[in-house]
Amino acid sequence: MLQGDFLSCGTLSSPEIAEEVMVSFRSIEVFYWTAHLRSFSRAADRLNTTQPTISQRLRAMEELIGEPLLNRAAKPIALTSAGRTLFRHAELLLRQVAAMERDLDLSRHMEGTIRLGVSETIVQTWLATFLEQVARHFPKLDIDMTVDVTPSMMNALRDGDIDIALMLGPTILDGFTCIELKDYPLKFYAVPGLVPGNAISLRSMPSIPIITYPRNTYPYIYLRETLFRQTGRNPRIFTNSSISTIERMALDGLGVALVAEGTLSGESMKKLKTVDSDIDLKPLSFYAYFQAGVQHDTFEQLAEIAAQVAAGAP
Structure with missing residues (x-):
């Protein structure tokens, strides 16, 4: 500037x-x-x-x-x-x-720090590639990164504590623009033999612990409300903000992991199996949110890089 x-x-x-x-x-x-x-x-x-x-x-x-x-x-x-x-x-x-x-193509020479908020699902999938591309386009730009859940990042955006967030959406934030990134289907994963018939249903789920994202996220809220309406009982749901912890708990046979497809490590997927289910879970949709107004062009370029990387991610 x-x-x-x-x-x-x-x-x-x-x-x-x-x-x-x-x-x-x-x-x-x-x-x-x-x-x-x-x-x-x-x-x-x-x-x-x-x-x-x-x-x-x-x-x-x-x-x-x-x-x-x-x-x-x-x-x-x-x-x-x-x-x-x-x-x-x-x-x-x-x-x-x-x-x-x-x-004048001065953005390539831009110096300073961009404060980035990012969901762990993206951390576990294509974040490294995104950071490599950003460094190529903006070699003098530093990224100050925070990994958090979407509700916290929404507050951080409003308060001006972060500049751009790669998080769940869509939602309307006054004064902010968003670009769609990628959808991730939600899948159940468990060690072989934990779930009878390797299939989980609304009837069987209350007796089987589910390990998923924190309480203020869509998977937990939707799953709990759906199961409670259908069965009249509170399901057993363990929550954690760390994908690696959810993965470890599933590997230890403590329950069935419910996470976005592609977020578990390749080594864990050799030991965990996808569990069939009749529960209709909408995919997790990720968006890049950034401020409208001043610096909009820079944030938009970063969001477009994120969209291109996400489109090429498995």
Whole structure:
């Protein structure tokens, strides 16, 4: 991102006046991210600076404009009328700079850190290939990665703690765009002999422990509600956020694993068998979510790389 040069805010008649009626591009950037993230501390983290520096720049802008841009008493902070006007112009300006950088193919020289959230299903399948492709297209870009469940990543996106998330969808997030990545069928897996006839049904399932994703995920919620409606009993479901732990528990014969197809290791698949079932489970659909607005082009390029890699993954 271009930084540092001054933008004129009026007609200049002398160098002294120029110092008073100019706003730096960096200050515009600081204002935009503070308003967008609604937090001084998050803006400081986003721009790799300190909170006092953020406050100082914003105070200087408010003194120049002659009225407050932010309502600091609101929790979280909110824009004033003047702030809303400036925010519209700031977003247009930053978008135009991003478009210029794209047209000049400056993205390949982009430096900085992108904060990536990713579901473990993707970690276990095609994440390594995705990171290799990102490094090829953006050799100077660093990836700060967090592996988490979808509800947590949704909150992190809204709070500005991550920039892009590869997670379950679809869902509507205000201010965010998404690109479809890949569907993964849900399958039951168990060691041979654990499940009579190697088939699991609504009638037999309450007596057989199921090992699957955490309680706030679709597989657990759907499976529990479906079985409870059909049988009137709570099924035995063990949950874990770690695919490797689910895999280990299934290998130890502690229950039947319910996970996305392709996430178990090749070595484990030599010992585990797919279990037939009459339960209609929708596939896990993964999407790339990223912010609309400033830096949209960069995030979209990363999402498109993810979609291409996912399409080529087994």
